[in-house]
Amino acid sequence: MKKEKDSELMEKIVALCKRRGFVYPSSEIYGGLAGIWDYGPLGVELRHNIKQHFWNKFIAERDDVYGMSAAILMPARVWEASGHTDSFSDPLVECKICHSRIRADQTDIIAEHEAIHAKKKEKVEWSEPKVFNLLVETHLGAVEDEKSLAYLRGEITQGVHVNFKNIIDSMHPKLPFGIGQIGKAFRNEITPGNFLFRQREFEQMELQYYVKPDEKEPKEWFEYWKQFAFDWYLSLGFKKEHLRLRQHAEDERAHYAKDAWDIEYNTSFGGWKEAWGIHHRGDWDLRRHSEYSKVDLSYFDEEAKKRYIPFDIECSGGVDRAVLFVLLEAYAEDELGGEPRVYLKLSKNIAPVRAAVFPLLKNKPELVAKAREVYKNLKKTISSIQFDDNGNIGKRYRRQDEIGTPFCITIDFETLEDDTVTLRDRDTGEQRRVAVNDLSKEIK
Ligand code: GAP
Numbered sequence: 193m194k195k196e197k198d199s200e201l202m203e204k205i206v207a208l209c210k211r212r213g214f215v216y217p218s219s220e221i222y223g224g225l226a227g228i229w230d231y232g233p234l235g236v237e238l239r240h241n242i243k244q245h246f247w248n249k250f251i252a253e254r255d256d257v258y259g260m261s262a263a264i265l266m267p268a269r270v271w272e273a274s275g276h277t278d279s280f281s282d283p284l285v286e287c288k289i290c291h292s293r294i295r296a297d298q299t300d301i302i303a304e305h306e307a308i309h310a311k312k313k314e315k316v317e318w319s320e321p322k323v324f325n326l327l328v329e330t331h332l333g334a335v336e337d338e339k340s341l342a343y344l345r346g347e348i349t350q351g352v353h354v355n356f357k358n359i360i361d362s363m364h365p366k367l368p369f370g371i372g373q374i375g376k377a378f379r380n381e382i383t384p385g386n387f388l389f390r391q392r393e394f395e396q397m398e399l400q401y402y403v404k405p406d407e408k409e410p411k412e413w414f415e416y417w418k419q420f421a422f423d424w425y426l427s428l429g430f431k432k433e434h435l436r437l438r439q440h441a442e443d444e445r446a447h448y449a450k451d452a453w454d455i456e457y458n459t460s461f462g463g464w465k466e467a468w469g470i471h472h473r474g475d476w477d478l479r480r481h482s483e484y485s486k487v488d489l490s491y492f493d494e495e496a497k498k499r500y501i502p503f504d505i506e507c508s509g510g511v512d513r514a515v516l517f518v519l520l521e522a523y524a525e526d527e528l529g530g531e532p533r534v535y536l537k538l539s540k541n542i543a544p545v546r547a548a549v550f551p552l553l554k555n556k557p558e559l560v561a562k563a564r565e566v567y568k569n570l571k572k573t574i575s576s577i578q579f580d581d582n583g584n585i586g587k588r589y590r591r592q593d594e595i596g597t598p599f600c601i602t603i604d605f606e607t608l609e610d611d612t613v614t615l616r617d618r619d620t621g622e623q624r625r626v627a628v629n630d631l632s633k634e635i636k
Pocket residue numbers: 346347348349379381388389390391392394395396398466467468469506508509510511512513
């Protein structure tokens with residue numbers, strides 16, 4: 193099997209995503225919008241499966257974590273309290289020749305830009321770096337005065353912190369406990385790019401885990417969540433050597449972080465890139481929201497009989513980056529039966545289609561009827577089953593391989609005699625006969 197590790201891989205993924213209904217450029221018929229993408233029928237299933245896997249492991253299967261869903265629009269005051277209006281910014285430089293604006297710390301993009309001008313025998317001069325805030329603002333209500341200023345959330349985190357008291361009052365949790373959430377975030381990125389990697393509208397999956405603010409507990413929980421998040425990421429189907437944990441240098445950390453580690457993926461387009469962050473946020477958020485809102489966001493520890501503001505250990509992952517990295521990892525080309533093929537080696541738990549059911553021949557009503565029956569029965573317990581009778585069987589296999597369907601089930605004349613089908617494995621192309629009654633167990 194040939195595994196691409198070059199920048200062409202990204203082009204192939206973008207093309208496959210569009211061709212097969214995973215991801216489309218947003219508002220394409222109007223020329224698109226930089227840094228914004230739309231998910232098609234298969235992409236939305238893949239993304240949903242990743243989010244569901246997050247929700248199960250970080251929230252639903254645990255006794256110490258609650259789920260919630262906060263609004264996207266939040267008043268400006270929230271972002272003053274969280275420090276984002278002051279510190280959520282990137283340094284921006286402007287090319288004095290063509291006025292392109294680029295992030296001053298993205299040396300690779302700067303070099304690319306200079307090379308474009310160099311080809312025209314031009315030497316680029318850059319403006320002094322300016323601070324550029326990434327929050328996306330909007331105005332609510334009929335009068336555009338200061339009162340109506342609101343921001344689309346720059347991280348989903350703050351929706352959890354501002355509900356800390358509501359969760360305490362309604363659910364009465366004991367520390368340590370967490371609040372998990374999935375949802376859209378918005379950043380006016382200076383240079384969006386690399387497909388789903390850096391967007392202006394994207395989705396995050398996060399956990400804020402509140403712990404006693406002593407010396408020991410935050411450190412232990414930080415280590416716990418670092419490993420938990422890493423293992424979860426691996427379970428999306430990555431090779432261990434393609435992921436690593438890296439600690440942020442002090443000058444790299446966000447304004448709220450006492451310690452920060454990233455899970456990074458070794459990408460084909462630019463080496464190690466951030467997939468996920470684990471942050472020790474201390475009491476930064478709850479303390480600041482207490483100060484700014486004048487509402488006490490402390491916790492009463494019944495055992496110790498004292499009040500304090502808990503520390504927060506955060507797990508923060510990008511949903512779209514997970515989709516992109518999963519696709520980069522899964523993309524494969526090989527030769528099967530003497531023909532070249534492209535396939536996605538997606539793990540069966542996140543593949544948009546778990547199995548496709550085919551009648552061997554479309555024009556044999558008895559095969560079609562039996563295939564429909566098998567399809568309907570499987571679909572009762574596994575919703576992501578597809579029926580396909582289009583084109584010859586070889587073409588159907590290739591189509592399913594290209595979207596990462598782990599299993600293909602073919603109903604042939606033997607099925608009508610002994611109630612067995614062929615079950616084909618996507619990666620090896622091998623087929624074996626399986627009893628219809630055992631199918632759901634085999635593809636589970
Ligand atoms: N609440 C903490 C927080 O937002 P972050 O490191 O800024 O931390 C967390 O973002 C994750 O969100 C990143 O690891 C990345 O996966 C994703 N992310 C951040 N900016 C993104 C962007 N512009 N496009 C796509 N995903 C992004």
